[in-house]
Amino acid sequence: MFETTATTLAGAGRNSFFGAMFDENWNLHSDGEITEHFIDRNPEHFGVLLDLLRTGELDIPPKIDKKLLYREAKYYGILDHVRSAKWGPFDGNRARLAQSITGWSASDGEVAQTIRASPSGWCCVTQGSVVRVYNWMLEEHPIIHIEHNKVNDIGWVDSESIVVSSDEKLASGGMGLFNASTGELRYKFQVTDKLRTLAPLVTTSTLGFCSDNKLFSSCENADGYSGISIWDLVTGKLIDFRSLARHHSLRKATRLQWLPDYNCLMALYLYPKVDIALFEFQQNAMCQLLAEDQNKHSSTIRDATVIGESSSICVLGLNECLGFLDFRRTDTSVNWRYKKDSSSGLCFPKLAFHRGELFSSLNDSISVYCGSDWLPTSQLRKSPGGPICDFSIGGDRLFALHKDENVVDVWETPRPPVKFNVGGRIFETTATTLAIAGENSLFRAMLDENWNVHSDSAMTAYFIDRDPDYFAVLLNLLRTGELYIPPKIDKYLLYREAVYYGILDHVRLAKWGPFDGNRAQLAQPITDWSAANGTLAYTIRASPSGWCCLAQGSVVRVYDWMLEEHPIIHIANHKVKDICWVDDKHIVISSDKRLANGGMRLFNASTGESRCKFQVTDKSSSLAPFSTASTLDFGSDYKLFSSCENGDEHHGIGNWDLVTGKLINFHCSPPHLSLKKASRLQWLPGTNCLMAFYLDCAKVDIILFDFRDNTTVRLLTEKHDRPCDRTIKDAIVIEESSSICALRWNGALGFMDLRSTARGVNWRNTEDPFASPYFPKLAYHEGQLFSSFNNRISVHSGSDWLRTSQLRHSDFGAIHDYSIGGNRLFSLQSTGNIINVWETPRRVKLNVGGRIFETTATTLEFAGQNSLFRAMLDENWNLHSDSAITEHFIDRDPDYFAVLLNLLRTGELYIPPKIDKKLVYKEAEYYGILDHVRSAECDKFVGNRPRLARSITGWSVRDGEISRAIQAGPNGWCCVAHGSVVHMYDWMLEERPTINLDYHKIVEAWGYSMLPQGN
Incomplete structure (x- = not known):
C-alpha cells in the first residue's frame, strides 16, 4: 500500500499513467466507491519511481534491475523524469562514458558508417543495407532492412520516426519513413512531376531537416544532374526541387543544415572540390560562399557546421584545423584560428555544434572547444574500438561510432553533485x-x-x-x-x-501546518516587556509570515517569526489607534496625531524606520485641519482604508495609495448618520465594497461603502435600549456565504445575508452570560469562526457554526485582542502584558518507554477505530487541543513499538532479527492493530497461491483418540476436536485453555460460536 499526494503525482505530468486519475485541476475524481487505486505492477519498482516524483532524485537499490525499472517508468509514462534525474544537459567538458554498445557482427563484410542520435536519447546506426535502432535503455529494436540497397543517410524526424535514404532510385522507393520501434515502413516518399525528368535515374543521399515538417535531400544521377529536393514529412510528397546546372561542379552534398533564422539551407560539397553554398528557396537563389581546390593537403576542408549565434560557419580541416567563415558576407574567407600538425593515418574528421560548444573528431578522440576564441577545453577518448568514423549528439547524449570493431560509445553528462x-x-x-x-x-x-x-x-x-x-x-x-x-x-x-x-x-x-483552530496548541508565550508608563497593550496584529505587532500607548512592539523583539516604533507621545500589516515587511500605524501632521505613517517592521507619511490632499480639505485616522484595513491592490474623524462631527472613510502615500478617494458619511469612529473596517474584494462596523454608546451600525459609485448602504442599525448582554459588540463578513456574522456581548453568534433586502440577524447559538464579560472579538479564517469571550477563544465550524473547540489558558486573564496570520493565532491577554502564540503542529509526539517518537495524525489514523491511538484523537482524527499535553506517554517496549509504527507508515511489516515475532504480535494486540499485522503477513486466501506457513504439533493422543475435526475462525484462529476436548489456537498459533466436555465425545464442532471473540 502506497500513500502520496495529488501534488506529487501531478509532477508526473498530464501524459503520465496518473493523469487519468485526476481532473483538469489535478483533483482526484470524486468517486465515493474508490478508496484506493489498484495497479498490478511490481511494488518495489513503483516505490523507487514514487520516491523519484517526491524528491526529484533517482536512487536505485542494488536489488533492483535497472532496465526493468526503466521499463516500469515507461509504463507509468515518466521515463522523461528518469532521464532528467539520471543525467543533465549534455556538456562536453563534463561528459563521462556511460556505456558502450557492442555485440553485432559485420554484415557481408560491411562496417557501420553513420550514426544519428534522436531527441529522446535513442540512436540508429547504418551498416550496409540495414539500420540498427537502439532505445534509451540501449536495447536493440527490430532491424530496418533496405532490401540489399546500401543506405546513404538516415535522420530522425522525431522520437519515433526515421527517414532512410538509399542508393535505390527514388521512383522505386529509394527514400522512406520508418517506425523506429518496430522497423515498419510507414510510407515511401513520392516523386511528382517536378522531378519526373530525373525520376528514372535519381537517387537521394544526404538528408537535412526543418522544424516545420520539411525534409531536404541531396539528389543526383550518373549523368550529372543534381539538386536539392524539399519534401513534406506529413504526406511524403515532393514540395519543391532546385536543380543545379549540368556543367556545375556541385553533385552529392556531404552535409545539409537548415538555418531557421535566415530561412535558407547550407550545403557542403566535398567532391570534386570543396564548396559551401547557401540556398534561398523563396527567391530561388543560391549563394556560393566558398570554393576551394584540393591542392593543399593541410588546409583541405573536410566538414562544416553553422553556428547561428555568431552568423558564422565553422570549417574543419583534414588535420583538425578550425576555421570560421562569416556567411553574411560574399567577399569573406576562412579565418583559421586553431591548427594542429599534420599526422598520418587520419580517420575522416567530423564537426558538430551543441549548446555553445564545438566538437570535432579526429582518429579515436573527440575534442571540445569553448569560449569566444574556441580553444580546446576537453577531450573524449576511449582507446578500444579504433578510430571514430562518425558521432552525433541528441537527447543529452553523445554517440561515437568506432570503425574497427563496430562499437558505439555513449557519453552522458551526469547531474553533478x-x-x-x-x-x-x-x-x-x-x-x-x-x-x-x-x-x-x-x-x-x-x-x-x-x-x-x-x-x-x-x-x-x-x-x-x-x-x-x-x-x-x-x-x-x-x-x-x-x-x-x-x-x-x-x-x-x-x-x-x-x-x-x-x-x-x-x-x-x-x-507546523495550516492553522486549524480545532487542533491548535499553545506553542509559546511572549512575556518579556513591561507596561510603558502604566499603559497596557490593547491591540495586536499578525503578519502573513507569522510575525506580530502590538500597540502599547505611544509605542508599537514588533516580534519576528522566532518571537524575538525588533526595535520599538515610537510615535512621539501620541497614542496609537490602530496598526495594520501591509506585507511581511511593512506596518501602517495610525495615531491621534492629526493627519496633516503625519498622523498615519508607513514603517519598516524590522528596523522601525518611518518610510513615508500619508498625505492629505484637496479631497479631504474639509477635514484636513482637525482630522485624525483610527481604524485601518488593507486592500489586496495596495489600497489602505482608514476611518477619519474630528471634533466637529465630520467623519468618513479615506482610501489611500500605499505606493505613493497619497489620498485616492474620500467617502464622507451623510451628516444625519451619527457615525464617528469605525470599530472595524473590512474590504470585500469580491464586491469591491468596504464593510464598516460602528459601535458607540448609543447604537450599533453596519454600513457598506461602495467606492465605485460613491454610495452608502446601511445594513443594520440597533439602538442600545435592550439588555447589555444582547448588545452587538463585533461583526465580520464571511464572503464565501455572502453573510455577516455578528457577536453579542454574551458571546451569541448571529448571521445576516448580504444579498437580502429584508435585513435582520438570525441568532443561532448563545453563551451563558457572565457577570462581567470582557470585550468580545470576532475573526474568520479558512472556514472557521473564532470568537473571544473572557479568557477563551471559541472555534465554530460547519454549516450551523457549532462550537467545535476552545483555546484557553487560565493563567493570564481575559483576552483583550487576538489576530490570525502566518499559520499562527496571537492572543493578547489583559493581565501582565502576555501574548499567547497558538500553532497547529504537524506531528504527534509519543513517549514510549522513555524513547520519543514523532509521527503524524494521518499515520495513526491507519490504526483504525478500535486501536489504542483512537483515544488520542478526536472524531476527525485530529489531535485534541489540550495545550497541557505535549506528548503522549505509553509504558511499553520502544523497540517493538518502532516496528509497529513503521507498519502504519509503510503498510509493510519488517521484523528485525533481534525482535521476537510473537512478542511483536502481542504488542500489536495491545495497541489494537493485530489486523494490520495479519494483513501485512498474509494476503486474502486464494487456493491457487497458498504456501505452507507453519505446522501445529505437540499434543498427545488421549485415550486412544485422534483428532477428527478442525474449524477455522474468521480471525485466523482454529479449534481441533480431539476426543472429549477441544484444542484452541489463536492467530499466533499459541494454544489457549482447552475446552473439556467431561469425557463426552465430540460429534461435530461447527460454526463460530465455539470460538472466542476476545481473549
Whole structure:
C-alpha cells in the first residue's frame, strides 16, 4: 500500500499513467466507491519511481534491475523524469562514458558508417543495407532492412520516426519513413512531376531537416544532374526541387543544415572540390560562399557546421584545423584560428555544434572547444574500438561510432553533485534538492536559470562561512521536507541560519501546518516587556509570515517569526489607534496625531524606520485641519482604508495609495448618520465594497461603502435600549456565504445575508452570560469562526457554526485582542502584558518507554477505530487541543513499538532479527492493530497461491483418540476436536485453555460460536 499526494503525482505530468486519475485541476475524481487505486505492477519498482516524483532524485537499490525499472517508468509514462534525474544537459567538458554498445557482427563484410542520435536519447546506426535502432535503455529494436540497397543517410524526424535514404532510385522507393520501434515502413516518399525528368535515374543521399515538417535531400544521377529536393514529412510528397546546372561542379552534398533564422539551407560539397553554398528557396537563389581546390593537403576542408549565434560557419580541416567563415558576407574567407600538425593515418574528421560548444573528431578522440576564441577545453577518448568514423549528439547524449570493431560509445553528462564547504566540512547534494529552496534562497545564485550547476571547471566546491552543524539540519530539511533538530542544536540559532540561507519559509512549513483552530496548541508565550508608563497593550496584529505587532500607548512592539523583539516604533507621545500589516515587511500605524501632521505613517517592521507619511490632499480639505485616522484595513491592490474623524462631527472613510502615500478617494458619511469612529473596517474584494462596523454608546451600525459609485448602504442599525448582554459588540463578513456574522456581548453568534433586502440577524447559538464579560472579538479564517469571550477563544465550524473547540489558558486573564496570520493565532491577554502564540503542529509526539517518537495524525489514523491511538484523537482524527499535553506517554517496549509504527507508515511489516515475532504480535494486540499485522503477513486466501506457513504439533493422543475435526475462525484462529476436548489456537498459533466436555465425545464442532471473540 502506497500513500502520496495529488501534488506529487501531478509532477508526473498530464501524459503520465496518473493523469487519468485526476481532473483538469489535478483533483482526484470524486468517486465515493474508490478508496484506493489498484495497479498490478511490481511494488518495489513503483516505490523507487514514487520516491523519484517526491524528491526529484533517482536512487536505485542494488536489488533492483535497472532496465526493468526503466521499463516500469515507461509504463507509468515518466521515463522523461528518469532521464532528467539520471543525467543533465549534455556538456562536453563534463561528459563521462556511460556505456558502450557492442555485440553485432559485420554484415557481408560491411562496417557501420553513420550514426544519428534522436531527441529522446535513442540512436540508429547504418551498416550496409540495414539500420540498427537502439532505445534509451540501449536495447536493440527490430532491424530496418533496405532490401540489399546500401543506405546513404538516415535522420530522425522525431522520437519515433526515421527517414532512410538509399542508393535505390527514388521512383522505386529509394527514400522512406520508418517506425523506429518496430522497423515498419510507414510510407515511401513520392516523386511528382517536378522531378519526373530525373525520376528514372535519381537517387537521394544526404538528408537535412526543418522544424516545420520539411525534409531536404541531396539528389543526383550518373549523368550529372543534381539538386536539392524539399519534401513534406506529413504526406511524403515532393514540395519543391532546385536543380543545379549540368556543367556545375556541385553533385552529392556531404552535409545539409537548415538555418531557421535566415530561412535558407547550407550545403557542403566535398567532391570534386570543396564548396559551401547557401540556398534561398523563396527567391530561388543560391549563394556560393566558398570554393576551394584540393591542392593543399593541410588546409583541405573536410566538414562544416553553422553556428547561428555568431552568423558564422565553422570549417574543419583534414588535420583538425578550425576555421570560421562569416556567411553574411560574399567577399569573406576562412579565418583559421586553431591548427594542429599534420599526422598520418587520419580517420575522416567530423564537426558538430551543441549548446555553445564545438566538437570535432579526429582518429579515436573527440575534442571540445569553448569560449569566444574556441580553444580546446576537453577531450573524449576511449582507446578500444579504433578510430571514430562518425558521432552525433541528441537527447543529452553523445554517440561515437568506432570503425574497427563496430562499437558505439555513449557519453552522458551526469547531474553533478553540488559540493559545499561549509565551515570546513564538505557536503554533497544535487541541484534538484537545492531547487526546492526557491528563487529567493542563497543557493539560487549558484545555479543557472534551469537550476543546473554553472559549468565552471575551476569551481570544485562552494565555500560558505557558516556553522556546518546547522547547515546539515537545513540540508536534510530540503532533502526530506521534515525538520529534525538534534538536542545539541539551538532552535533560535537554527532559525537565524534559515533566514541567512533564505529558507525560513521551509522551516515554518515543516514546523507546523495550516492553522486549524480545532487542533491548535499553545506553542509559546511572549512575556518579556513591561507596561510603558502604566499603559497596557490593547491591540495586536499578525503578519502573513507569522510575525506580530502590538500597540502599547505611544509605542508599537514588533516580534519576528522566532518571537524575538525588533526595535520599538515610537510615535512621539501620541497614542496609537490602530496598526495594520501591509506585507511581511511593512506596518501602517495610525495615531491621534492629526493627519496633516503625519498622523498615519508607513514603517519598516524590522528596523522601525518611518518610510513615508500619508498625505492629505484637496479631497479631504474639509477635514484636513482637525482630522485624525483610527481604524485601518488593507486592500489586496495596495489600497489602505482608514476611518477619519474630528471634533466637529465630520467623519468618513479615506482610501489611500500605499505606493505613493497619497489620498485616492474620500467617502464622507451623510451628516444625519451619527457615525464617528469605525470599530472595524473590512474590504470585500469580491464586491469591491468596504464593510464598516460602528459601535458607540448609543447604537450599533453596519454600513457598506461602495467606492465605485460613491454610495452608502446601511445594513443594520440597533439602538442600545435592550439588555447589555444582547448588545452587538463585533461583526465580520464571511464572503464565501455572502453573510455577516455578528457577536453579542454574551458571546451569541448571529448571521445576516448580504444579498437580502429584508435585513435582520438570525441568532443561532448563545453563551451563558457572565457577570462581567470582557470585550468580545470576532475573526474568520479558512472556514472557521473564532470568537473571544473572557479568557477563551471559541472555534465554530460547519454549516450551523457549532462550537467545535476552545483555546484557553487560565493563567493570564481575559483576552483583550487576538489576530490570525502566518499559520499562527496571537492572543493578547489583559493581565501582565502576555501574548499567547497558538500553532497547529504537524506531528504527534509519543513517549514510549522513555524513547520519543514523532509521527503524524494521518499515520495513526491507519490504526483504525478500535486501536489504542483512537483515544488520542478526536472524531476527525485530529489531535485534541489540550495545550497541557505535549506528548503522549505509553509504558511499553520502544523497540517493538518502532516496528509497529513503521507498519502504519509503510503498510509493510519488517521484523528485525533481534525482535521476537510473537512478542511483536502481542504488542500489536495491545495497541489494537493485530489486523494490520495479519494483513501485512498474509494476503486474502486464494487456493491457487497458498504456501505452507507453519505446522501445529505437540499434543498427545488421549485415550486412544485422534483428532477428527478442525474449524477455522474468521480471525485466523482454529479449534481441533480431539476426543472429549477441544484444542484452541489463536492467530499466533499459541494454544489457549482447552475446552473439556467431561469425557463426552465430540460429534461435530461447527460454526463460530465455539470460538472466542476476545481473549
